[in-house]
Amino acid sequence: xxxxxxxxxxxxxxxxxxxxxxxxxxxxxxxxxxxxxxxxxxxxxxxxxxxxxxxxxxxxxxxxxxxxxxxxxxxxxxxxxxxxxxxxxxxxxxxxxxxxxxxxxxxxxxxxxxxxxxxxxxxxxxxxxxxxxxxxxxxxxxxxxxxxxx
Numbered sequence: 001x002x003x004x005x006x007x008x009x010x011x012x013x014x015x016x017x018x019x020x021x022x023x024x025x026x027x028x029x030x031x032x033x034x035x036x037x038x039x040x041x042x043x044x045x046x047x048x049x050x051x052x053x054x055x056x057x058x059x060x061x062x063x064x065x066x067x068x069x070x071x072x073x074x075x076x077x078x079x080x081x082x083x084x085x086x087x088x089x090x091x092x093x094x095x096x097x098x099x100x101x102x103x104x105x106x107x108x109x110x111x112x113x114x115x116x117x118x119x120x121x122x123x124x125x126x127x128x129x130x131x132x133x134x135x136x137x138x139x140x141x142x143x144x145x146x147x148x149x150x
Contacts, residue, residue, distance in 0.1 A: 070092045
């Protein structure tokens with residue numbers, strides 16, 4: 001692990017986005033069933049999984065610091081026009097190290113939970129994940145690009 005003992009605690013926030021691309025068969029279920037599958041409401045389960053995933057990041061990512069999260073917010077939105085579900089996970093803390101891994105993990109776990117819920121309809125679901133924004137610490141990230149910092 002990186003030694004953070006000489007660092008000062010500062011406010012830190014990060015937002016990550018997962019894009020889940022739905023094949024036609026799954027898109028049809030979202031259009032007709034409002035996101036309900038045999039396993040339940042895809043949106044509610046995905047959101048809860050994302051929050052739980054963000055909280056367990058240090059258990060999943062080797063050498064990742066265990067940090068206290070002040071807030072985790074997960075939004076799951078169906079975009080009918082492109083057959084996509086957008087998941088945004090924002091993690092907030094005051095600490096010595098960032099929360100970007102927590103945001104990325106939360107968005108990823110939310111996407112994986114969604115995929116698990118629809119894999120019986122079609123196994124052709126894919127997703128991508130990226131860091132959208134980060135502030136606090138060494139770098140400032142906006143729209144996935146470093147725009148400031150040390």
